[in-house]
Amino acid sequence: MNRPVIQPGTPCLVTGGAGFIGSNIVDRLLEGGAYVRVLDDLSTGRLENLPLGADRFELLEGSITESSTCERACAGMDLVFHQAALPSVERSVLEPAATHAVDATGTLNVLCAAKEAGVVRLVYAGSSSAYGDTPELPKHEGMATNPKSPYAAAKLAGEMYCRVFSEVYDFETVVLRYFNIYGPRQDPTSQYSAVIPIFMAAAMAGEEVRINGDGEQTRDFTYVDNAVDANVLAATAPASAASGRVFNVGCGERTSINTLWTEIRDIVGTGAEAVYGPARAGDVRDSLADMTHIRRELGYQPAVALSDGLRRTCAWFGQRQQSVST
Numbered sequence: 001m002n003r004p005v006i007q008p009g010t011p012c013l014v015t016g017g018a019g020f021i022g023s024n025i026v027d028r029l030l031e032g033g034a035y036v037r038v039l040d041d042l043s044t045g046r047l048e049n050l051p052l053g054a055d056r057f058e059l060l061e062g063s064i065t066e067s068s069t070c071e072r073a074c075a076g077m078d079l080v081f082h083q084a085a086l087p088s089v090e091r092s093v094l095e096p097a098a099t100h101a102v103d104a105t106g107t108l109n110v111l112c113a114a115k116e117a118g119v120v121r122l123v124y125a126g127s128s129s130a131y132g133d134t135p136e137l138p139k140h141e142g143m144a145t146n147p148k149s150p151y152a153a154a155k156l157a158g159e160m161y162c163r164v165f166s167e168v169y170d171f172e173t174v175v176l177r178y179f180n181i182y183g184p185r186q187d188p189t190s191q192y193s194a195v196i197p198i199f200m201a202a203a204m205a206g207e208e209v210r211i212n213g214d215g216e217q218t219r220d221f222t223y224v225d226n227a228v229d230a231n232v233l234a235a236t237a238p239a240s241a242a243s244g245r246v247f248n249v250g251c252g253e254r255t256s257i258n259t260l261w262t263e264i265r266d267i268v269g270t271g272a273e274a275v276y277g278p279a280r281a282g283d284v285r286d287s288l289a290d291m292t293h294i295r296r297e298l299g300y301q302p303a304v305a306l307s308d309g310l311r312r313t314c315a316w317f318g319q320r321q322q323s324v325s326t
């Protein structure tokens, strides 16, 4: 698959653009010649992820919980890549109202502002957590949803609003349900960090990792470049194929946490060990994406496989550690 691109000069808003996935989208858009505005409150995002001072780039620091900020952010934009969210299951269990305010109400604010500003299309960062703990695998978009955490419920509410805006207002939205995205810029230091950056940082430091549960739970790990491809395809596909639709974004392969840890240990070349603790509240047991729909409708293929993605991520962590220590 050739890497998909946006037309040069297209004005694009990336909410949450200072975060892990958002900043990787920003880089791809700028590379293709788009004009990029980021709206981010820097709650989990970082300025160092952004090309501050670059041509065709602008940062608007503010929150999607403020309607007027969303209106300013959407003015003059053709495309919106809506990535901003409080993206942690664990945090949502502790702070459900805060998660709802950003992930559900914030999404509604962005949708209202985008529609009023005449944005052509909004692509939404949905979540595979919408499927919950149903035993059926792989998860396909036609399945009933079954959120198991406040995070999953709020992300699903945002998704519902996207679909309703397409139906009621004829406003083009595309929902992408991400399955465990990983890669450069994912933060290993937050208490809510995802498993790959935590494992990688521990392996590089030669420290033991803690595995929640027995480690036989599985995930469909997806390299961030694949998710960026999916975003660009969703933004550029004909409306008849994309608008009002929901697409899984994964690799179509599942890997257990134990296998993942072994792969990372091998790549890093460490003898660090794993210790096992209790399973986490709100976590699902198994996850695997059915890729039929996105392959057929958007022409998406997961270009980077797990072993390659882990190697690239490891190289990035290594470079980052070097630049921090020099």
Ligand code: NAD
Pocket (backbone or CB within 6 Å): 015, 016, 017, 018, 019, 020, 021, 022, 039, 040, 041, 042, 043, 044, 045, 046, 062, 063, 064, 065, 082, 083, 084, 085, 086, 087, 102, 106, 125, 126, 127, 128, 155, 177, 178, 179, 180, 181, 182, 194
């Ligand atoms: P991230 O924390 O790196 O990025 C989220 C960004 O949103 C950050 O830059 C943060 O500062 C910003 N943000 C948070 N609250 C905001 C607010 N009120 N106003 C403006 N900006 C705000 O997380 P990520 O992993 O890059 O996640 C991006 C999106 O993808 C989220 O919507 C998340 O729910 C979704 N998602 C991620 C994964 C994954 O595996 N990483 C899986 C499923 C869904």
